[in-house]
Amino acid sequence: MLRKILVPVDGSEPSWQALKYAAEIGVKFESELFVVHIIQPFYNAGLLALPIDSGLLTMQMDDIKKNAEAILAAAKEKLTPYSLKVTTKIETGHPSERILKTAEEAGCDAIVIGSRGLSGIAEFVLGSVSSNVSQYAKIPVLIVKSDKKTEK
Numbered sequence: 001m002l003r004k005i006l007v008p009v010d011g012s013e014p015s016w017q018a019l020k021y022a023a024e025i026g027v028k029f030e031s032e033l034f035v036v037h038i039i040q041p042f043y044n045a046g047l048l049a050l051p052i053d054s055g056l057l058t059m060q061m062d063d064i065k066k067n068a069e070a071i072l073a074a075a076k077e078k079l080t081p082y083s084l085k086v087t088t089k090i091e092t093g094h095p096s097e098r099i100l101k102t103a104e105e106a107g108c109d110a111i112v113i114g115s116r117g118l119s120g121i122a123e124f125v126l127g128s129v130s131s132n133v134s135q136y137a138k139i140p141v142l143i144v145k146s147d148k149k150t151e152k
């Protein structure tokens with residue numbers, strides 16, 4: 001139980017709150033944290049239809065990859081005070097589907113996720129990623145409710 005916890009992070013404040021929560025649980029249960037960031041390829045789908053030079057597109061992909069690497073580097077940095085085994089991974093795909101698949105592939109036995117993420121439209125309690133993950137996961141999901149005061 002809680003041997004390996006999957007923590008999906010999008011770089012948002014709520015996802016850092018979830019990471020902190022997971023770290024505190026992880027220390028108590030001696031769990032490994034598997035921190036994953038999902039790149040959404042369809043961000044560029046509209047651009048692909050435009051007659052732009054491929055250099056521009058490559059530059060965009062480079063920026064997206066750099067952003068993903070920066071998010072995971074920030075996650076590692078935040079976890080340095082905790083005595084935990086940490087693994088980080090960048091995946092590409094539909095975020096909730098990819099999160100569920102990664103949890104299965106990595107043999108995680110729980111997921112700790114933020115209730116909201118980057119978009120932070122206040123009227124919903126859960127974002128679409130946390131909502132889908134909690135709905136379709138076969139393993140326990142802990143949704144960390146974000147502290148309103150820290151939301152943008």
Ligand SMILES: Nc1ncnc2c1ncn2[C@@H]1O[C@H](COP(=O)(O)OP(=O)(O)OP(=O)(O)O)[C@@H](O)[C@H]1O
Pocket residue numbers: 007008009010012014015016018036037038039040095112113114115116117118119120121126127128129130131
């Ligand atoms: N691309 C991603 N990679 C990894 N984790 C993610 C990603 N997107 C969201 N998450 C995780 O899901 C949590 C909830 O984010 P979610 O995207 O559901 O909310 P939102 O951005 O406020 O709303 P929405 O994206 O539906 O407009 C985040 O705190 C984070 O833990």
Ligand SMILES: [Mg+2]
Pocket residue numbers: 010117118119127129
């Ligand atoms: Mg989101």
